[in-house]
Amino acid sequence: MTGRKQLTLVSEEKMDEMGVAAFASLKREGKLSQDGAVNQYVICVTKAILEVVPQEYQPDDGRWEVLVFEDSTPNAFALPGGKIGVHSGMLEIATTPGQLAAVLGHEVAHVLLRHGNERVSQSILADATVNAASIAAGAAAPAYQDMIVGGLGVGAQFGVLLPFSRKHENEADQIGQIFMAQAGFYPAEAVTLWQQMAHQGGDAPKQWQSTHPSDQTRVQRLRANLPRAMQEYEAARAAGKDPQCEPPPDEWINPEALP
Numbered sequence: 505m506t507g508r509k510q511l512t513l514v515s516e517e518k519m520d521e522m523g524v525a526a527f528a529s530l531k532r533e534g535k536l537s538q539d540g541a542v543n544q545y546v547i548c549v550t551k552a553i554l555e556v557v558p559q560e561y562q563p564d565d566g567r568w569e570v571l572v573f574e575d576s577t578p579n580a581f582a583l584p585g586g587k588i589g590v591h592s593g594m595l596e597i598a599t600t601p602g603q604l605a606a607v608l609g610h611e612v613a614h615v616l617l618r619h620g621n622e623r624v625s626q627s628i629l630a631d632a633t634v635n636a637a638s639i640a641a642g643a644a645a646p647a648y649q650d651m652i653v654g655g656l657g658v659g660a661q662f663g664v665l666l667p668f669s670r671k672h673e674n675e676a677d678q679i680g681q682i683f684m685a686q687a688g689f690y691p692a693e694a695v696t697l698w699q700q701m702a703h704q705g706g707d708a709p710k711q712w713q714s715t716h717p718s719d720q721t722r723v724q725r726l727r728a729n730l731p732r733a734m735q736e737y738e739a740a741r742a743a744g745k746d747p748q749c750e751p752p753p754d755e756w757i758n759p760e761a762l763p
């Protein structure tokens with residue numbers, strides 16, 4: 505998708521398997537939102553994004569699963585194997601369907617671009633105890649399970665909140681913005697989203713600020729990518745794409761969290 509050469513030591517099947525297992529444990533440990541309107545809304549936006557994902561990148565069984573977690577941290581993540589999680593706190597920053605589409609496009613792009621696999625592979629290589637034979641035998645070995653889970657980016661702090669490397673973030677921003685445009689969401693909303701994220705950094709925990717040093721750069725990049733994204737958007741609209749996803753009622757959103 506980017507034409508860049510990638511180091512991926514773990515099979516896609518293994519990544520999918522780990523993604524599915526990690527999601528199952530998040531489901532067991534987390535609190536799922538029971539709010540019908542919120543769930544419907546998130547599913548509507550997610551579906552619109554997933555419809556533009558090329559066939560070759562769809563999960564083996566063709567099915568994606570998206571769940572809303574009751575969690576005030578503004579986060580969202582996507583895992584290999586077709587699993588997507590959105591925290592309720594994310595909807596306080598991504599306040600429109602287009603902004604949520606920007607978040608989901610970005611997270612789905614990380615999965616399709618195999619960023620988790622690259623991150624896992626780098627940590628396997630960096631492990632001094634590893635030799636060529638054990639790599640060949642064993643990215644699937646039990647010793648690597650923890651590394652793979654870490655590389656997948658599972659857990660409360662991964663996803664939007666704890667970004668991948670700058671290179672991976674750039675790629676996910678660009679491809680994610682194209683996805684949202686192809687789905688019929690106005691791509692300038694990605695710019696607004698990240699501006700709101702940067703604003704959120706003002707009184708958010710230190711961790712947020714330290715992991716988001718380049719929000720300004722990101723906003724500039726997304727602006728620079730706009731002409732290309734607008735072409736996709738106009739083509740999508742001309743083809744009749746106009747996703748109608750109804751955000752949950754206003755009273756649900758915490759007004760204090762709004763910029």
Ligand SMILES: [Zn+2]
Binds near residue numbers: 610673
């Ligand atoms: Zn990211």
